Amino acid sequence: MTLQAGGSAPARGPDVVVVMGVSGVGKSTIGQALATTLGWAFAEGDAFHSAAAVAMMHAGVPLTDGDRWPWLDRIGAWITAELAAGQSAVVTCSALRRVYRDRLRAGRPAVRFLDLVAPEVVVADRVRRRVQHFMPASLVDSQYVVLEPLEPEETAAGSVVVPVDGPPELVLRRSLAALGLEPCAS
């Protein structure tokens, strides 16, 4: 993209989008598509869980915050490394509570959240159909209990809410528009 004198796109550093929301809402699907469309780096937040945490989720045991802080810090370290390399990036992370989001944001002002939202019945249905995933459908309910939607202060700082009722291509288009991002040319 060529920046015109007086144009609307100011030069800025690398950008980070954390795709958040309950399990089954579409973070991996939309996050991967977003990264491909933008030509940005991508990471799956689930991949930063310890083996012990994965075993707990397999067993249907919700994680405690004590289990989550080191996980969030590993995701944060990945974001920091991408930013240090001048690389814009997309990472998935449920980030259901405000304190988790604050942990990821701390010292990383480039971080914005894309909050994917859907009624619980829609998500429960998708999770039931999904194969080979450590999060059982029985945990969907607890996810909604924990979920703290984006606060006005967070959306004022650039985070956005996008409903996922519709096919992935539509959700991707909505996400790009909400974030004010354009697909990369190549």
Ligand SMILES: Nc1ncnc2c1ncn2[C@@H]1O[C@H](COP(=O)(O)OP(=O)(O)O)[C@@H](O)[C@H]1O
């Ligand atoms: N917009 C959508 N419409 C229909 N199915 C979807 C949509 N987004 C995701 N899915 C499907 O729903 C399931 C959960 O999506 P996934 O991306 O794995 O969610 P998450 O990463 O948030 O747990 C998957 O089987 C996926 O193919």
Ligand SMILES: [Mg+2]
């Ligand atoms: Mg996922």
